[in-house]
Amino acid sequence: MNAMTKEVTRIALIGSGFVGASYAFALLNQGIASELVIIDKNGQKAEGDAMDLSHGLPFAPSMRVWAGDYADCKDADLVVITAGANQAPGETRLDLIDKNARIFKSIVADVMKSGFQGIFVVATNPVDVLTYATWKYSGLPAQQVIGSGTILDSARLKYLLGEYFQLDSRNVHAYVMGEHGDTELPVWSNTSIGGRSLHDYREQYGKPTQEELDRIFGNVRDAAYHIIERKGATYYGIAMGLARLTKAILWNENSILSVSALLTGQYGLDGVYIGVPAVINRAGIREIVELKLSDDEMRKLHASADVLKKAIHTIMK
CATH class of the missing domain: 3.90.110.10 (Lactate dehydrogenase/glycoside hydrolase, family 4, C-terminal)
Structure with missing residues (x-):
């Protein structure tokens, strides 16, 4: 939570794999937001991560963490997408285009159905291509769609x-x-x-x-x-x-x-x-x-x- 304003800030994290879970851990330790909802097609994994992170709250800045669904994106300030296929040994990031583009079309549609009007942050590779796709799929202004880039x-x-x-x-x-x-x-x-x-x-x-x-x-x-x-x-x-x-x-x-x-x-x-x-x-x-x-x-x-x-x-x- 921003200590200067005390406003409630919600992040919706889509994808609780290696990158998503590590990001959630970094958020908790740094006290960046007041709410984190974890969304993953593997609901049990999302629940497990939410429980595990919550058990560390006595040692960290205050943050509410839970496993949720796309409806929780409606009130999110930020939707961060880390979901998708990982880069395998010998693969380039561009090799991931087709499979991850299909995943993203579905994800972005579900997020926008919630009424989300915040900012997308995209981390999944190939990140530049998928950020462009997210901008197109969402219909949001380009300033509200950001890729982790370089x-x-x-x-x-x-x-x-x-x-x-x-x-x-x-x-x-x-x-x-x-x-x-x-x-x-x-x-x-x-x-x-x-x-x-x-x-x-x-x-x-x-x-x-x-x-x-x-x-x-x-x-x-x-x-x-x-x-x-x-x-x-x-x-x-x-x-x-x-x-x-x-x-x-x-x-x-x-x-x-x-x-x-x-x-x-x-x-x-x-x-x-x-x-x-x-x-x-x-x-x-x-x-x-x-x-x-x-x-x-x-x-x-x-x-x-x-x-x-x-x-x-x-x-x-």
């Missing part, structure tokens, strides 16, 4: 740069843009370390070299594959990213986060949801932040958008 990729980049410079990653400002997937790109031209641009660091110290930057970004881009190989799925990092996004919305922060947002001319692109920095507040996406990109970064962003537009066409034709 929020986790940007966090991974900050973490690895922090390790390289031996600095707290919270003092690193860096963005990954584009598809949450194989065509994403690091925005080195706008990266700063403790207020100093990456360009200044490289000019003064001759490092990190381009080879080192390429290695760091390769580890960012391929992180999910490495984690899936080791433990079968990724969920803690994205859950923390979703909690951060949720807080920015419900607490009306006007924070800049790299999310999947609909472009309507920004960066010379139109009609595609893609990972970009955006100002996030209680209304959802207040505005897209247009960074000054290098020519190479702009080319890569457009190439990434082309991949996403083709993927969108396969489910929205």
